[in-house]
Amino acid sequence: MTPFERRTRACQERLSAADTDAVVLFPSPNLLYLSGFEDEPAERHLLLFVPQEGDPAFLVPDLYETQVRAESWVSDVRTWSDDEDPVVALEAVVSDLGLDDGRILVDDTMWARFTQDLRAVLPNADFGLASNALAPLRVRKDDAELDALRRAGAVADRVVTRLREMGPDAIGMTETELAAEIEHLLADEGGEGIPFGPLVGSGPNGAMPHHTHGDRVIESGDPVVLDFGTRVDHYPSDQTRTVVFGGDPPEGFADVHEVVQAARTAAVEVVEPGVTAGEVDRAAREVIEEAGHGDRFIHRTGHGVGLDVHEEPYIVAGNDRELDVGNVFSIEPGIYLPDEFGVRIEDLVVVTEDGAELLNDTDRGWQL
Numbered sequence: 300m301t302p303f304e305r306r307t308r309a310c311q312e313r314l315s316a317a318d319t320d321a322v323v324l325f326p327s328p329n330l331l332y333l334s335g336f337e338d339e340p341a342e343r344h345l346l347l348f349v350p351q352e353g354d355p356a357f358l359v360p361d362l363y364e365t366q367v368r369a370e371s372w373v374s375d376v377r378t379w380s381d382d383e384d385p386v387v388a389l390e391a392v393v394s395d396l397g398l399d400d401g402r403i404l405v406d407d408t409m410w411a412r413f414t415q416d417l418r419a420v421l422p423n424a425d426f427g428l429a430s431n432a433l434a435p436l437r438v439r440k441d442d443a444e445l446d447a448l449r450r451a452g453a454v455a456d457r458v459v460t461r462l463r464e465m466g467p468d469a470i471g472m473t474e475t476e477l478a479a480e481i482e483h484l485l486a487d488e489g490g491e492g493i494p495f496g497p498l499v500g501s502g503p504n505g506a507m508p509h510h511t512h513g514d515r516v517i518e519s520g521d522p523v524v525l526d527f528g529t530r531v532d533h534y535p536s537d538q539t540r541t542v543v544f545g546g547d548p549p550e551g552f553a554d555v556h557e558v559v560q561a562a563r564t565a566a567v568e569v570v571e572p573g574v575t576a577g578e579v580d581r582a583a584r585e586v587i588e589e590a591g592h593g594d595r596f597i598h599r600t601g602h603g604v605g606l607d608v609h610e611e612p613y614i615v616a617g618n619d620r621e622l623d624v625g626n627v628f629s630i631e632p633g634i635y636l637p638d639e640f641g642v643r644i645e646d647l648v649v650v651t652e653d654g655a656e657l658l659n660d661t662d663r664g665w666q667l
Contacts, residue, residue, distance in 0.1 A: 301372045302443040303335040306436060307355055313432045314351040320401030321350045322429045323417060325409045328606035329433050331533060336371040338363075340410060344385035347373070350396050358385075358392050390420045404429045438603060438611045439625035445649060447534035448604070448627060451490070452647060452658035454529050455536035458484045459661040462525065466667050467545035470519050474499040474512035481527050490529025494537070494608040498526035505541065505641035508598055508633060519546030522556075522640040522665065528608070535608045537629055538659050539645035542667060552642070555592070555634050556665045559642045562586040562632040563663070566600055566614075570648055570655035576618035576628075583632040584616070592634045601629040604647055626650040627658070 300308070310322065310333060324330040324347045326338040333355070334347055345363060349355045356375040359367050364378050379388035393399075400423035405414055407428050418426065440448065461484050462469075469477060478497040485493060499512040505524040517523060522543055528536040541556060566583035580600040587596045601614035604627050612620050614628055631645030642665075647658040 301335070302441055303333060304372050305441075307333045307349060309436055310349055310432055311351060313435070314349070314404075317432070318402065319351065319404060319427070319432065320424075321348055321396065321398055322404040322432055323348055323409075324406045324429060325413055327406050327408050329406055329429055329437075332433065332437060332606055334371040334373055336367055336373075337533065340408075342412075344379070344389060344413060344416070346389070346392075346413065348392060348396055348398075350398070353396075356392060356396065358388055360385075386416050386420065389416055393420050398424070400424055402427060404432055434611055437605055439623055440605065440627050440649070441625070444534060444605065445625070445627070447532040448536070448647070448649075448658055451529055451531040451534055451536035452538070454485060454488045454490045454531060455527065455538040456659055456661045457488045458527070458529075459525075459538065459540055461488075462540075463542065463662065463667045465544065467519075469523075469544040470517055470521075470546070472517055473514050474501055474504065474517065475514060477517065477523075478512040481525070485527070485529040488529075490531065492530050494528050494530055494535035498524065498539075500524040500641060502640060503638050506635040506637050506639060508635060508641065508643065517544065520548050521546075522548055522552055522642065524641050524643055526643065526645065533606060535604060536658070537604055537608055537645065537647060538661075539631055539643045540661070540663065541642045541644060542665050544667065548665065549640055552640055553665070555636070555640075556642050558587060558590040558592065559632055559634055559644050560663055562596075563630055563644045563646065566630045566632065567646070567648060567655055567657070570622065570630075570650060571653065572622055572624055572650060574622050576612045576614045576620045576622065577616055579614050579622075579630070580616050580618070583630065587632060587634060595634045595636060596632060597635060598633065601631055601645075603628045622650045624650055624652055 343360045402425045481497040500510040502521040526539040562583040569582045599615035603610040633643035635641040648655040
């Protein structure tokens with residue numbers, strides 16, 4: 300079996316255990332996860348039906364047939380043409396699969412027009428969300444996913460090294476110019492697009508965790524928060540370093556950076572199967588609280604990473620979800636001092652049988 304067929308069969312096992320008749324997906328990470336086919340959502344009906352038993356079936360516009368057959372393992376591909384009513388084709392697929400008054404799970408991000416059409420042809424069905432079946436599968440990465448995540452992490456590592464080599468040459472650039480350079484370097488090192496726009500926060504802008512980039516010129520002594528990633532075979536990297544490209548940083552910056560480094564290390568060291576996501580958050584947070592900056596660590600410690608750059612498990616206070624082998628998530632503590640500077644250090648980790656594997660391995664210090 301291909302990885303995609305194995306995942307589909309695992310999904311069907313979950314459907315059977317939950318007495319659910321089918322899951323219906325449209326262009327989304329879920330559809331890619333099960334079929335291997337990727338596309339952007341559009342106005343035409345393009346749906347994948349995964350019944351509890353038997354083989355899945357695609358319903359696609361005529362113009363997609365060749366592409367879907369080439370890119371997906373699914374052999375049952377039904378088509379409709381632009382001069383036909385797609386709802387009639389939808390009714391035929393539903394009838395052939397024997398779906399009528401059972402429980403149907405639809406893609407969490409499915410557009411309302413397609414959900415409404417499904418409700419129209421299945422008026423007696425009970426509807427739920429596809430994440431009920433797929434989230435427990437996607438949270439544990441298989442070998443193919445881990446291989447892609449490792450390669451994406453290696454691309455980000457190489458770009459961090461090249462950014463450090465810029466040294467004082469980065470001084471005088473605007474944040475936007477440096478963000479554009481990061482995108483160029485990611486592509487140059489083999490990245491396949493970006494999961495989010497690079498974040499470049501210099502000086503006081505670094506104290507805003509989700510500041511993207513702007514016209515501020517990077518000055519000598521500025522702490523600069525650099526948060527970026529790329530994709531390889533659809534899977535992302537996500538890494539943050541806080542550096543000073545030249546000059547003397549503000550008073551207290553070096554101490555704050557050291558605290559954030561210690562918090563990241565503490566969180567990584569507690570990761571192992573059976574530990575809860577909340578306990579990982581607590582390990583990082585305690586270090587920052589003991590240093591007197593607890594009120595300036597204003598976000599969760601991390602988030603799961605997969606086809607979506609933000610997915611389960613969420614490393615946040617109160618999350619009692621126990622970590623399992625194959626979980627992948629970020630550990631990214633930060634301290635943010637308004638109008639002064641911010642510090643964040645982020646790595647991705649994989650839960651292994653005896654601890655954590657780091658997917659990033661570059662210098663985490665602020666000095667170049």
